[in-house]
Amino acid sequence: MALNKKLIIGNWKMNLNTGEASLYLHRLTKLVKNHRDVEVVLAPTVLTLQSLSLQVDPKQFKLAAQNFFWRDNGTYTGEVSASQLRGVVQYALVGHSERRHIFNESDKDIRNKVAAAIRNGIKPVLCVGETAWEHASGETRDILHDQLVGGLANITSEELKDVVIAYEPVWAISSGVGSSPVVVSPYDVEVAVSAIHSQIAHLYGRGAADSIRILYGGSVTSDSVADYLAVPGVDGLLVGAASLNAAQFNEILEIAHKGSKVAS
Structure with missing residues (x-):
């Protein structure tokens, strides 16, 4: 485990308008109390990032981008670059399974984004994880x-210090359309x-x-937080649907805080 301080990221995906x-x-x-042992990051849609950056207390919460383009500027209609996000966000998700599978992002796209984030002073959260078929076929380690x-092809040892890895098994992520998420066992998380x-x-x-931070993200709820944070090597969580409810998300943060106190 890299640090005693837990990193909890709430990924809102395509939810919540500006208001x-x-x-x-x-x-x-x-709701949220400031705990020195828990770092809280919110990842809203790009439309709301600027307004939230003016509203947020940086001592209480940090912001993350869900996506960005790897070029710093140019003729890329509809895109937002890491250089434009600089000063607005402290973190950025890269390689999320939905970006890989819905938008067909390649390894080249992802490594270029990781490098772009580092270049612009943003900590990339590199998401990795296998599909249900790959998991059933015993290919988790290879994937x-x-x-x-x-x-990480373009990243040096010095730059790696700013990288966070998030393990998100694709087979455990809820689609948010009435589907029932699969509960991943702590053992499976530990193996990954x-x-x-x-x-x-x-x-x-x-x-x-030993120093890199690794998060777990796969349909995390308040019922499963303690078990996942108890897994050796897990330094925090990437929370999806449960982060959209302030009370539920606060409950997750409180459990993370209590777990950190026990661990210390």
């Missing part, structure tokens, strides 16, 4: 290897996180593997 996001942040600000090698550590150690050395 709803502002109201949510107002409610969450009142994680390929995604880590592909995503161990594989990630081993690959980072192979690429950058044991010291880098």
Whole structure:
């Protein structure tokens, strides 16, 4: 485990308009206590990032981009660059399974985004994970290897210090359309996180593997938080649907805080 301080990221995906996001942040600000052992990051839609950056207390919450283009500027209609997000966000998701599978983002796209984030002073959260078929076929380690090698190809050991890895098994992520998410066992998470550590150690050395932060993200709820955070090597969570409800998200943060106190 890299740090005692837990990193909890709420990924809102394509939810909450500007007014709803502002109201949510107002409610969450009142609910959430500042804990030195928990770092809280919110990842709203790009439309709401600017307004929330003016409303948010940076001592309480940080902001993350859900997506961006890897070029700093140019003739790319409809895109937002990491250079434009600089100063607005502190983190950015890269390689989320929905970007990989719905928008066909390649390893080249992903490694270019990781490099662009680093270049612009933004911490990339590189998402990796296998599909249901790959999991059932016993290919988890191979898939994680390929995604880590592909995503980190342009990154030096020094730059790796600003990278966060999020393990999100695709087979456990809810589509949000009435589907029932699969509950991933802590054992499966531990196996995957161990594989990630081993690959980072192979690429950058044991010291880098011991210091890099690894999150778990796969239909996380308040009922499963404690179990996942107790897994060796898990330094935080990437929370999806549960982060859209301020009370539920606050409950997750409180459990993370209590777990950190026990661990310390």
